[in-house]
Amino acid sequence: MKVEIRDNVLAIVAVAALGVSLIGCKPAQPTEKRAKPASRVVVAAAEETRMEELLLTTGDVRAMNTVMLQATVEGPISFCPWREGDRVESAGEKLIEISRPLYRQELAAAEASLAVAQAKLEDLEAGARPEEIAQAKEIVRHLEGCAEFAKVDLERIRKLVESETLAAEMEEKARVDYIKCHSEFKAAQEKLAMLEAGATKTELAVLRAAVAKERANRDLAQEKINECLIKAPFAGIVTEVFVRPGDLATPRLSLLKMIDESSLVIRSGLPENSAINLKKGTAATITLDAYPRQTFKAVVERIHPRVETSSRTRIVEFKIKDKVDLIPRMFARVSVQGRVIEGAVRVPSKAIVATPRGDMVVYVAEQGKAIRKKVIIGLEQNEYVQIVEGVKPGDMVVVEGNLNLKDGQAINADQTSAEPRSNKEDNES
Numbered sequence: 001m002k003v004e005i006r007d008n009v010l011a012i013v014a015v016a017a018l019g020v021s022l023i024g025c026k027p028a029q030p031t032e033k034r035a036k037p038a039s040r041v042v043v044a045a046a047e048e049t050r051m052e053e054l055l056l057t058t059g060d061v062r063a064m065n066t067v068m069l070q071a072t073v074e075g076p077i078s079f080c081p082w083r084e085g086d087r088v089e090s091a092g093e094k095l096i097e098i099s100r101p102l103y104r105q106e107l108a109a110a111e112a113s114l115a116v117a118q119a120k121l122e123d124l125e126a127g128a129r130p131e132e133i134a135q136a137k138e139i140v141r142h143l144e145g146c147a148e149f150a151k152v153d154l155e156r157i158r159k160l161v162e163s164e165t166l167a168a169e170m171e172e173k174a175r176v177d178y179i180k181c182h183s184e185f186k187a188a189q190e191k192l193a194m195l196e197a198g199a200t201k202t203e204l205a206v207l208r209a210a211v212a213k214e215r216a217n218r219d220l221a222q223e224k225i226n227e228c229l230i231k232a233p234f235a236g237i238v239t240e241v242f243v244r245p246g247d248l249a250t251p252r253l254s255l256l257k258m259i260d261e262s263s264l265v266i267r268s269g270l271p272e273n274s275a276i277n278l279k280k281g282t283a284a285t286i287t288l289d290a291y292p293r294q295t296f297k298a299v300v301e302r303i304h305p306r307v308e309t310s311s312r313t314r315i316v317e318f319k320i321k322d323k324v325d326l327i328p329r330m331f332a333r334v335s336v337q338g339r340v341i342e343g344a345v346r347v348p349s350k351a352i353v354a355t356p357r358g359d360m361v362v363y364v365a366e367q368g369k370a371i372r373k374k375v376i377i378g379l380e381q382n383e384y385v386q387i388v389e390g391v392k393p394g395d396m397v398v399v400e401g402n403l404n405l406k407d408g409q410a411i412n413a414d415q416t417s418a419e420p421r422s423n424k425e426d427n428e429s
Contacts, residue, residue, distance in 0.1 A: 038410040041401035043365045045415075046347045048393040051386055053277075053338030053379050059268025059318070061330040065234065065260035071249040073227045075100045080245050080255075086238045088258060095256060096230040098249050103228065107221035114214035121207040128195035136192040143185035150178035236260045239328075264326045265301055268334050269313035276314075277339050278303055284318050284336035296322040300336065339379065346384045351397040352377065362391060363398040363405050365413045370398060372407040 079097035154174040160166040240257040282300040304315035351362045360377055363370040375390030
């Protein structure tokens with residue numbers, strides 16, 4: 001009975017508590033949605049202007065005309081007064097000499113043989129001397145008289161033999177004498193004719209060939225001497241010396257290295273998409289670490305017709321126009337003008353925002369809202385960026401406060417007071 005009364009009391013208390021709670025609570029009233037406050041941003045107008053691409057790169061001084069002189073014969077070095085840094089004044093100047101006395105003896109013998117052959121040819125080409133012809137004529141006259149006398153004597157003896165006054169063998173002896181005299185006479189006549197006619201083509205050809213052979217032998221001996229004498233291929237500066245007098249030279253031994261100062265250039269690499277617009281003669285500016293706070297004028301001297309596969313760059317050579325002492329391997333910084341675009345639309349680089357997807361966007365202020373627009377960028381010049389697509393001249397782009405903006409978000413815009421600057425001012429900044 002007590003249990004039932006306790007349960008009823010608890011139930012009454014619970015009902016009473018529930019009623020009190022219901023009386024104290026009011027029905028929930030719907031709340032009004034509050035508008036997000038406008039973001040304060042700074043905007044700037046997109047400008048249409050002329051933009052110049054400024055390409056910056058580094059390089060070093062290179063000598064394009066470098067030579068390593070090597071020996072081709074064996075022998076002791078007899079002449080080598082050079083040291084690193086010495087200047088060679090002209091091409092053909094004597095640099096190094098290798099001593100080979102045997103070659104000089106061979107040259108002397110070849111020159112003597114050539115002189116003999118030339119003398120013989122000259123005598124043959126000149127023909128017989130007048131006194132030789134006169135002597136030959138005198139011999140012909142003498143032998144002609146002997147032949148006539150022998151003929152007369154033969155006729156006389158023949159008659160005496162027919163009359164049996166002389167023996168028959170006397171006639172035979174007279175005939176032999178006549179034949180001998182007549183033969184000598186004919187031979188003298190032929191020799192005279194040869195002297196008067198001069199040398200034959202065959203004789204001249206033989207002697208001329210002999211002279212040519214001796215001259216070739218002389219030239220061969222001279223070339224051996226020339227191989228012992230190392231001459232400068234051009235005027236320049238000696239950069240390395242590998243031998244001294246008394247050292248033994250052997251074929252292919254490195255003797256001396258020199259460079260041509262006029263071939264010194266600044267060699268550097270540029271990205272292929274930038275170098276493609278360069279032309280020979282394009283102006284450039286060079287600074288050298290060896291000459292701090294100095295600037296030198298230069299031009300594009302050569303653009304190599306290939307792209308380096310490892311770096312995807314193209315080799316460009318610059319020639320300094322100002323007078324300056326250059327040394328190979330000097331470090332240089334190069335500034336050269338690239339593309340020039342007339343009527344380019346540019347905005348401050350601060351207006352560009354990169355999305356997580358890698359897109360480039362800007363926010364344009366339109367009717368109090370920030371409108372996001374995807375853009376394609378081009379040249380970057382100092383603190384400005386060219387907009388190829390997505391923004392037109394006069395659009396007010398957000399340059400400050402754009403990092404957390406949302407598309408269509410309300411904004412309070414303040415316009416910057418920066419005025420467009422000239423390209424010259426851009427390059428100087």
